[in-house]
Amino acid sequence: MGRPSTLLFVVLFYALETRADFIATTEETPLGNSTEWLADYTSIESKFSLRSPEVPDDDLCYLVPGQINTIEECNFKRTSKTFVVIHGWTVTGLYESWIAKLVTALFEREPSANVIVVDWLYRAQQHYPTSAAYTKLVGQDLAKFMNWIEVEGNYTLNNLHLLGYSLGAHVAGIAGSLTNNKVSRITGLDPAGPNFEYAEEKVRLSPDDANFVDVLHTYTRGSPDRSIGIQKPVGHVDIYPNGGSFQPGCDLHKAMLMIAANGFAEMDQIVKCSHERSIHLFIDSLLNEEKQSMAYRCNAKETFEKGLCLSCRKNRCNTLGYEINKVRSKRSSRMYLKTREVMPYKVFHYQLKVHFFSQENITFTDQPVQVSLYGTHDEAQNIALVLPKLSANKTFSFLVTTDINIGDLLMVKLMWEKDSYFSWTDWWKGYKFNIRKIRVKAGETQAKMTFSAKDGEMAALVRGGEFVDFVKSKEDQASKRHARRHGHRRSKNPWKSNSD
Numbered sequence: 311m312g313r314p315s316t317l318l319f320v321v322l323f324y325a326l327e328t329r330a331d332f333i334a335t336t337e338e339t340p341l342g343n344s345t346e347w348l349a350d351y352t353s354i355e356s357k358f359s360l361r362s363p364e365v366p367d368d369d370l371c372y373l374v375p376g377q378i379n380t381i382e383e384c385n386f387k388r389t390s391k392t393f394v395v396i397h398g399w400t401v402t403g404l405y406e407s408w409i410a411k412l413v414t415a416l417f418e419r420e421p422s423a424n425v426i427v428v429d430w431l432y433r434a435q436q437h438y439p440t441s442a443a444y445t446k447l448v449g450q451d452l453a454k455f456m457n458w459i460e461v462e463g464n465y466t467l468n469n470l471h472l473l474g475y476s477l478g479a480h481v482a483g484i485a486g487s488l489t490n491n492k493v494s495r496i497t498g499l500d501p502a503g504p505n506f507e508y509a510e511e512k513v514r515l516s517p518d519d520a521n522f523v524d525v526l527h528t529y530t531r532g533s534p535d536r537s538i539g540i541q542k543p544v545g546h547v548d549i550y551p552n553g554g555s556f557q558p559g560c561d562l563h564k565a566m567l568m569i570a571a572n573g574f575a576e577m578d579q580i581v582k583c584s585h586e587r588s589i590h591l592f593i594d595s596l597l598n599e600e601k602q603s604m605a606y607r608c609n610a611k612e613t614f615e616k617g618l619c620l621s622c623r624k625n626r627c628n629t630l631g632y633e634i635n636k637v638r639s640k641r642s643s644r645m646y647l648k649t650r651e652v653m654p655y656k657v658f659h660y661q662l663k664v665h666f667f668s669q670e671n672i673t674f675t676d677q678p679v680q681v682s683l684y685g686t687h688d689e690a691q692n693i694a695l696v697l698p699k700l701s702a703n704k705t706f707s708f709l710v711t712t713d714i715n716i717g718d719l720l721m722v723k724l725m726w727e728k729d730s731y732f733s734w735t736d737w738w739k740g741y742k743f744n745i746r747k748i749r750v751k752a753g754e755t756q757a758k759m760t761f762s763a764k765d766g767e768m769a770a771l772v773r774g775g776e777f778v779d780f781v782k783s784k785e786d787q788a789s790k791r792h793a794r795r796h797g798h799r800r801s802k803n804p805w806k807s808n809s810d
């Protein structure tokens with residue numbers, strides 16, 4: 311069931327895409343550059359539903375531009391924060407189940423807030439390219455609404471946060487570029503890619519559309535013109551969880567298990583699992599305040615996978631989601647993190663750096679290893695990872711993650727597993743590397759530590775052998791004491807390497 315549905319979705323998504331060029335080439339808006347049209351409410355087709363904490367999943371009261379009485383009738387709070395939720399393209403023409411979840415989470419975090427859901431379902435259920443082109447009109451509707459609420463509602467747009475998913479992210483961007491004053495923030499939740507990857511800034515989400523624009527990219531698989539989520543950075547901070555192309559827990563096998571457990575009730579979530587993960591990551595940030603995920607700036611996901619980007623210096627790290635630090639860097643920055651498959655998504659990131667000594671000139675690729683981390687609070691055992699390369703007298707850096715909060719790291723264990731090609735000849739040869747120490751950097755605490763072989767100067771990491779223990783180095787502790795006594799840090803940074 312999972313495969314046909316996924317295919318259906320993908321087929322639908324790309325239906326007529328080849329005829330979609332008209333978006334990029336649409337003529338200038340007939341409204342010209344006058345701003346008078348902004349006060350013309352008669353053409354507005356989108357609806358603005360003010361939700362309530364009591365009934366978060368239903369449209370009970372609409373704010374209608376031009377009808378000032380609706381502000382009172384719907385109990386719009388002029389001094390509270392306002393969130394505006396904007397859906398994306400839809401097959402069914404109905405709200406998807408995430409809307410109620412996001413609205414509920416927003417109220418849970420900010421009980422006194424206004425939460426508005428933009429209903430553009432009719433325009434959103436056309437062929438994808440048609441709906442994509444409609445983002446311009448819906449953006450204009452929303453801009454008119456916001457200008458109206460600002461003037462008639464005496465409301466400052468500096469209290470307004472737009473959250474747009476997929477095509478809704480571009481609606482938010484277009485709307486934000488048209489208001490008289492800038493809105494405070496736009497969060498783009500996996501902004502749609504098709505027809506927007508190469509579009510000009512004014513017809514898509516871009517950093518100029520709000521005082522702060524943050525973006526989550528969760529389903530950017532494939533070539534840029536085929537990717538469901540936009541691949542390029544379009545905000546001040548662009549976060550690519552798990553590399554941004556695909557999300558853990560979203561493979562078909564997992565989808566089947568989910569159907570077995572919940573039936574087809576959450577089909578929309580299953581089919582668009584990676585795309586929609588952007589929303590659930592944001593919901594997670596609202597609900598799990600003590601488990602905020604950290605993202606780290608990095609030039610490429612391959613570099614991040616080596617653990618080389620866990621620095622927080624000069625705003626290099628940030629909190630994913632609601633609590634994000636609003637850093638408006640000149641160049642948009644790509645940030646990365648790993649997550650769990652399910653909420654809460656937070657994991658802790660560690661860089662391990664190891665020099666592998668050997669008398670023999672040996673090299674291995676794709677080697678399975680296991681790492682166990684022991685800390686002051688807890689331990690994370692048997693974390694499996696595959697090291698792309700191991701060779702004699704070379705230093706390798708790799709990323710280890712765990713969802714367990716172990717506290718301060720006290721001990722590291724390392725084991726080199728047999729891989730599938732392991733043979734008895736290998737056993738007989740007894741391949742091994744000697745390791746003197748393991749350097750560890752913890753992303754979440756920024757702590758840097760060195761661990762040394764527990765027994766003797768060197769520890770032998772034998773292929774297919776046992777775990778080898780590494781304990782907090784005396785040298786490490788001594789140098790810390792030295793640094794404290796002399797009031798300076800060690801000047802030499804052992805974390806810098808030529809691969810940095």
Ligand SMILES: *[C@@H]1O[C@H](CO)[C@@H](O)[C@H](O)[C@H]1NC(C)=O
Nearest residue numbers: 340341342343344345346347
């Ligand atoms: C539009 O802008 C141009 C110059 O940018 C100006 O000459 C023209 O009068 C403007 N039109 C309106 C309707 O404001």
Ligand SMILES: *[C@@H]1O[C@H](CO)[C@@H](O)[C@H](O)[C@H]1NC(C)=O
Nearest residue numbers: 388389461462463464465466
């Ligand atoms: C608008 O808001 C400001 C500050 O919140 C307040 O001083 C002013 O009286 C309000 N005006 C109206 C017409 O409500």
Ligand SMILES: *[C@@H]1O[C@H](CO)[C@@H](O)[C@H](O)[C@H]1NC(C)=O
Nearest residue numbers: 667668669670671672702703
């Ligand atoms: C690795 O370095 C050690 C000295 O640290 C040396 O004895 C050994 O021959 C080197 N191994 C290879 C394969 O070059």
Ligand SMILES: *[C@@H]1O[C@H](CO)[C@@H](O)[C@H](O)[C@H]1NC(C)=O
Nearest residue numbers: 669670671672673701702703
């Ligand atoms: C190690 O072996 C590789 C080929 O397996 C060779 O290219 C390289 O020069 C050797 N290095 C040393 C130090 O012997």
